[in-house]
Amino acid sequence: MSSTVERAAAKKRYSIGKSVLDTVDERFGSSKFLTSALDKIFPDHWSFMVGEIAMDSLIVLIITGIYLALFYVPSGTDVVYAPTSGHVYAPLVGQHMSEAYQSVINLSFNVRFGLIMRQAHHWAALIFLAAVTFHMCRIFFSGAFRKPREINWIIGLILWQIVSLEGFTGYSLPDDLLSGTGIRVIYSIIQSIPLVGTWLAYDLWGGRFPGPTFLPRLFVIHEFLFPLLIIGLLTAHLMILWRQKHTDFPGPGKTETNIRGSRVWPQYALKAGGLAMMVAAVSFLLGGLVQINPVWLYGSYNTFTVSAGSQPDWYLGWLDGAVRLWPHWEFRSFGHEIPNPFFPGLLMPGIIFTVMFAWPWIDKRIYNDYKAHNLLDRPRDKPFRTGVGVAAIIYFIDLTLACATDLLANDLHIGFERLIEILQIGVFVGPVVGFFVAYRVCTALQRTNAHPIQRPIGGVIYRTADGAYHTLGEHHPAPAGADGNGHGNGHGPDTRREEEALPTSAGD
Amino acid sequence: MTTSEELTGVERDGHYAGETAGRLPPGRNPRHFGIDPGEPWPDDVPMDQDDTHWRFENDPKAAKRAENRIAVLFVLTLLSSAGLAWDYISNDGQTQVAAACFGVGLAALAVGLILMARDLMPGNEVTASRGHHHVSEDPDRVAVAESLARGIEPFARRAFLLKVLAPVGGAFSLALLFPIASLGPRPHRDLLQTKWGRFTRAVNQDGQPIRPNDLPVDGILTVFPEGYMDDALSPTLLINVGQAPFRIVKGNEGYNIGGIVAFSAICTHAACPAKLYNTQTHQLICPCHQSTFDVLDNAKPVFGPAPRSLPQLPLTVDAEGYIVSQSDYTQPVGPGFWNRG
Ligand code: HEM
Numbered sequence: 001m002s003s004t005v006e007r008a009a010a011k012k013r014y015s016i017g018k019s020v021l022d023t024v025d026e027r028f029g030s031s032k033f034l035t036s037a038l039d040k041i042f043p044d045h046w047s048f049m050v051g052e053i054a055m056d057s058l059i060v061l062i063i064t065g066i067y068l069a070l071f072y073v074p075s076g077t078d079v080v081y082a083p084t085s086g087h088v089y090a091p092l093v094g095q096h097m098s099e100a101y102q103s104v105i106n107l108s109f110n111v112r113f114g115l116i117m118r119q120a121h122h123w124a125a126l127i128f129l130a131a132v133t134f135h136m137c138r139i140f141f142s143g144a145f146r147k148p149r150e151i152n153w154i155i156g157l158i159l160w161q162i163v164s165l166e167g168f169t170g171y172s173l174p175d176d177l178l179s180g181t182g183i184r185v186i187y188s189i190i191q192s193i194p195l196v197g198t199w200l201a202y203d204l205w206g207g208r209f210p211g212p213t214f215l216p217r218l219f220v221i222h223e224f225l226f227p228l229l230i231i232g233l234l235t236a237h238l239m240i241l242w243r244q245k246h247t248d249f250p251g252p253g254k255t256e257t258n259i260r261g262s263r264v265w266p267q268y269a270l271k272a273g274g275l276a277m278m279v280a281a282v283s284f285l286l287g288g289l290v291q292i293n294p295v296w297l298y299g300s301y302n303t304f305t306v307s308a309g310s311q312p313d314w315y316l317g318w319l320d321g322a323v324r325l326w327p328h329w330e331f332r333s334f335g336h337e338i339p340n341p342f343f344p345g346l347l348m349p350g351i352i353f354t355v356m357f358a359w360p361w362i363d364k365r366i367y368n369d370y371k372a373h374n375l376l377d378r379p380r381d382k383p384f385r386t387g388v389g390v391a392a393i394i395y396f397i398d399l400t401l402a403c404a405t406d407l408l409a410n411d412l413h414i415g416f417e418r419l420i421e422i423l424q425i426g427v428f429v430g431p432v433v434g435f436f437v438a439y440r441v442c443t444a445l446q447r448t449n450a451h452p453i454q455r456p457i458g459g460v461i462y463r464t465a466d467g468a469y470h471t472l473g474e475h476h477p478a479p480a481g482a483d484g485n486g487h488g489n490g491h492g493p494d495t496r497r498e499e500e501a502l503p504t505s506a507g508d
Numbered sequence: 509m510t511t512s513e514e515l516t517g518v519e520r521d522g523h524y525a526g527e528t529a530g531r532l533p534p535g536r537n538p539r540h541f542g543i544d545p546g547e548p549w550p551d552d553v554p555m556d557q558d559d560t561h562w563r564f565e566n567d568p569k570a571a572k573r574a575e576n577r578i579a580v581l582f583v584l585t586l587l588s589s590a591g592l593a594w595d596y597i598s599n600d601g602q603t604q605v606a607a608a609c610f611g612v613g614l615a616a617l618a619v620g621l622i623l624m625a626r627d628l629m630p631g632n633e634v635t636a637s638r639g640h641h642h643v644s645e646d647p648d649r650v651a652v653a654e655s656l657a658r659g660i661e662p663f664a665r666r667a668f669l670l671k672v673l674a675p676v677g678g679a680f681s682l683a684l685l686f687p688i689a690s691l692g693p694r695p696h697r698d699l700l701q702t703k704w705g706r707f708t709r710a711v712n713q714d715g716q717p718i719r720p721n722d723l724p725v726d727g728i729l730t731v732f733p734e735g736y737m738d739d740a741l742s743p744t745l746l747i748n749v750g751q752a753p754f755r756i757v758k759g760n761e762g763y764n765i766g767g768i769v770a771f772s773a774i775c776t777h778a779a780c781p782a783k784l785y786n787t788q789t790h791q792l793i794c795p796c797h798q799s800t801f802d803v804l805d806n807a808k809p810v811f812g813p814a815p816r817s818l819p820q821l822p823l824t825v826d827a828e829g830y831i832v833s834q835s836d837y838t839q840p841v842g843p844g845f846w847n848r849g
């Protein structure tokens with residue numbers, strides 16, 4: 001039923017679009033670039049959405065955050081609760097509090113849509129951190145950090161640290177009892193740095209905590225310094241991603257030199273836009289329906305009150321947990337001491353992060369693989385790496401549980417002393433067990449070749465006359481007479497399998 | 509070319525709907541869009557790709573239904589906007605209603621966009637070349653190395669300048685530390701002392717001085733040096749242990765008033781107030797990381813990460829019968845630091 005009218009309309013729309021683009025091109029010579037941008041191909045896999053979810057929640061955070069900043073008063077000055085017109089929160093009447101805390105209370109109760117903005121901001125922060133952490137796991141387990149993407153792994157890790165700190169500083173702004181307690185602990189950790197700790201703490205906080213300079217500084221750090229760094233690093237992250245093109249899982253027709261997926265325009269753009277709206281929808285639904293951080297129940301911060309049950313938000317739980325599990329040791333000699341919180345609060349995370357930063361290069365050595373890769377690994381195909389990842393996750397879970405020992409001990413009806421001892425043992429035993437279980441599961445999965453759409457990629461394990469087991473591969477040439485032809489299931493040369501260069505004496 | 513839906517994109521022959529002349533540059537065959545025409549086509553990829561197809565292209569009725577579905581979703585967003593306005597104007601901005609309106613409005617928009625992409629927009633999967641991993645050709649690499657050397661070589665030959673540069677750079681970086689030093693006061697002896705001194709009255713949260721009789725057996729009270737409620741290191745716990753056997757360590761004789769003892773409230777681990785008191789066991793528990801201190805044994809840590817006892821404050825009673833300190837703490841309170849000694 002195509003009519004000449006419709007054809008004419010289409011022609012008109014096209015020429016309007018073109019004339020707009022021509023106008024732009026006359027300024028920027030942009031046509032080639034824009035074509036490649038609109039035509040760009042982005043592979044589809046559910047796990048690639050996680051980085052996008054992180055980006056979307058960052059957008060929600062920025063928008064709601066600007067709104068909150070318009071009301072927040074960064075001041076520790078002591079005032080008596082004075083509600084702005086509207087509701088009065090009765091339990092606080094007549095109470096002393098800091099101006100900062102008061103401004104948060106008033107935003108929550110006396111600004112229409114203030115509370116939902118505040119809570120949506122907090123929920124979006126939790127989603128953000130969860131998405132970033134999950135995203136990092138996906139990068140790790142699929143080997144997306146390998147050459148040429150090491151730099152994005154580094155940038156990503158820095159982002160992970162900064163967004164954790166950004167979350168922590170935000171959590172501390174309301175100057176309520178919980179957040180003040182957290183800041184006090186961090187102050188003690190900074191103060192514990194050998195040689196410069198005391199000076200550093202005094203310079204960062206402008207003296208002791210609590211003190212008058214701290215909240216204004218915290219505000220600048222949370223509203224300006226960290227967001228600037230996050231946005232700057234994220235821009236680099238995404239430009240590099242754009243330049244290097246996204247990785248993809250292996251599959252029919254996919255090779256190291258091609259890329260398969262739908263175009264940015266219009267498929268990917270519309271779906272990405274939809275996902276962003278969905279992330280915003282979830283943030284606001286949670287923000288309006290599920291209470292979070294009800295600071296009016298905690299009270300304003302002071303130096304002498306603290307309640308049981310002070311936990312940080314989940315993403316810093318592992319640090320707090322480490323601080324709880326580290327025994328009462330500290331070191332003293334020649335009139336100096338290295339205080340207790342330094343070891344679990346700075347030294348341990350320092351070592352962990354060093355290993356994480358170095359992982360792409362450690363991985364190269366382990367697998368003796370210095371080549372560039374665009375096809376991802378299935379986690380099962382790299383049992384050693386997967387085992388390390390699982391061990392790390394168990395380590396973090398153990399420490400995170402430790403940050404809630406007081407609550408857990410109550411729920412489980414055991415003494416918190418016992419629970420801490422269990423977790424102290426668990427932090428060593430758990431990762432080791434996790435490693436071996438993951439390793440075994442990977443090798444077992446490899447043998448089933450269960451994935452329906454992928455080429456079979458299985459280790460061919462053969463047994464030598466003296467009973468030892470080996471995996472076939474270029475580093476372990478099969479002796480004559482070994483089972484298997486070296487090309488898993490006879491599907492033609494499969495180079496990927498042979499990159500697993502670890503001597504896998506798979507134990508069965 | 510029979511339905512209007514077919515006009516949405518580039519047609520298979522590479523001409524835009526309604527255009528008679530080809531618009532694509534030479535070599536740009538729409539069948540392998542996204543691939544640099546100069547790039548060799550990977551062997552193992554089929555040539556006949558075409559992403560102009562869309563889900564309901566052969567089923568105008570289904571396409572119409574999809575269109576209607578999406579329209580309904582967009583109308584939901586419209587209703588949500590109205591709901592938000594109503595909530596603001598006549599419902600005092602009630603939070604749950606706002607959540608429903610924001611949530612439904614945004615979610616409907618989200619689903620609408622995704623359905624639009626899925627059902628009505630062209631874009632099945634295609635394959636393209638990645639190029640040479642985006643790695644440059646050798647001559648280009650040589651060229652850039654030579655450009656760089658242009659500036660490095662003449663400089664590297666100036667050995668003297670290089671020697672000067674190192675100490676100068678070092679000195680200047682150190683000079684840059686001075687603005688940073690201004691960020692805070694020098695700690696000096698600040699962490700080594702509190703606001704307690706000779707005959708400083710202990711006052712409670714409301715600024716009232718305390719008499720020994722005010723504190724019953726097993727009672728615990730947070731007190732401050734008079735006038736310094738907000739000092740971070742001074743909060744102190746007064747505890748009346750009554751007849752319980754309190755071990756007096758050497759040097760701390762005469763610190764107590766009967767059963768009343770005073771310990772720093774600042775945990776020696778990380779400075780939380782360690783003030784949850786278990787009257788059965790006479791233990792203080794710090795709520796932050798559960799360090800436990802045995803009050804009868806001079807607040808020695810018996811569990812948890814705290815490395816040291818809570819320092820004891822020497823007490824006495826002044827002429828008017830109020831509790832005062834004899835002096836400041838004899839050792840630094842609170843968590844450790846490099847110069848604590
Ligand atoms: C602010 C936090 C972050 C945001 C918003 C973000 C965003 C993204 C997005 C949207 C992508 C493409 C989609 C995807 O693969 O999921 C991506 C890719 C990537 N990200 Fe992140 N990211 C963040 C943090 C991290 C972290 C913590 C790491 C790892 C330590 C990391 C490493 C990578 C790498 C290596 C790629 C390339 C993946 C590939 O091509 O397969 N990023 N990032």
Ligand code: FES
Pocket residue numbers: 775776777778779780782794795796797798799812813814
């Ligand atoms: S601050 Fe008291 S146990 Fe950590």
